Amino acid sequence: MSDPRTDQIRVYYHTLFSAWGPQHWWPAHSRFEVIVGAYLTQNTSWTNVELALRSLRAAKLLSVAGVRRTPVHQLEKLIRSAGYFRQKAHRLKLFVRFLDEQHGGSLTRMFAQHTETLREELLALHGIGPETADSILLYAGNHAVFVVDAYTRRVLERHQMIAPGTSYEEIRKLFEQALSPVAGDGGNSQVGPTVAPTKSGPRGSSHSPSPMSTAERTARVQVFNEMHGLIVGVGKNFCQKSQMRCEQCPLQKYLPGKS
Numbered sequence: 220m221s222d223p224r225t226d227q228i229r230v231y232y233h234t235l236f237s238a239w240g241p242q243h244w245w246p247a248h249s250r251f252e253v254i255v256g257a258y259l260t261q262n263t264s265w266t267n268v269e270l271a272l273r274s275l276r277a278a279k280l281l282s283v284a285g286v287r288r289t290p291v292h293q294l295e296k297l298i299r300s301a302g303y304f305r306q307k308a309h310r311l312k313l314f315v316r317f318l319d320e321q322h323g324g325s326l327t328r329m330f331a332q333h334t335e336t337l338r339e340e341l342l343a344l345h346g347i348g349p350e351t352a353d354s355i356l357l358y359a360g361n362h363a364v365f366v367v368d369a370y371t372r373r374v375l376e377r378h379q380m381i382a383p384g385t386s387y388e389e390i391r392k393l394f395e396q397a398l399s400p401v402a403g404d405g406g407n408s409q410v411g412p413t414v415a416p417t418k419s420g421p422r423g424s425s426h427s428p429s430p431m432s433t434a435e436r437t438a439r440v441q442v443f444n445e446m447h448g449l450i451v452g453v454g455k456n457f458c459q460k461s462q463m464r465c466e467q468c469p470l471q472k473y474l475p476g477k478s
């Protein structure tokens with residue numbers, strides 16, 4: 220028997236996508252920029268991450284070669300705005316060392332691995348938890364994994380779809396099972412960039428189109444990509460930690476007791 224929550228998640232996806240359209244995640248020019256962003260965004264706001272990325276870009280160091288040749292103390296200065304800068308600079312250097320030692324310094328070779336194999340490798344690295352590993356896999360590598368974040372957990376808990384303390388893996392599997400049929404055609408057909416809707420109004424948590432957000436990818440990866448961005452839009456705009464603005468939220472009609 221299929222899990223009724225998968226139908227619910229599909230309805231949420233269609234509701235949010237119809238309301239807000241493509242979210243254009245992850246905003247980046249390259250795969251390495253996504254990876255650096257995934258490290259830097261831990262425990263800080265995206266605005267602070269953008270400042271750090273801008274510093275690295277201005278110094279022409281936002282590349283594997285750039286991080287490889289930069290002494291850690293210089294890297295710390297450049298990413299200071301992202302907070303926990305010593306820890307994050309050290310972890311970025313560790314990532315590049317891992318890439319050099321395990322994959323000859325090639326992101327293409329690293330991402331060519333089977334999803335589960337690479338996921339295990341990433342999770343074994345210092346400073347990479349499931350959310351960071353899956354962000355790298357999905358947004359930099361176009362691997363079909365769903366990224367679960369605090370917003371995902373909060374929305375599901377408030378809609379009584381999961382109990383507090385439900386594991387990351389259980390939530391990830393639930394979303395992957397729910398959203399794979401949305402992609403259709405087995406989910407492996409290639410899709411190009413999606414077209415932004417013309418209507419104005421709230422757009423969730425959308426970014427401007429970027430080379431990474433408009434890259435060709437499978438339909439399944441595209442749907443996982445969009446759903447994560449859409450949930451971030453719900454969490455940031457309506458379903459905040461200390462305040463719920465259900466009256467304006469597109470998911471209000473699905474709140475338990477509302478239908």
Ligand code: SF4
Binds near residue numbers: 374463468471
């Ligand atoms: S703001 Fe309200 S309606 Fe929207 S997701 Fe949160 S609990 Fe549900």
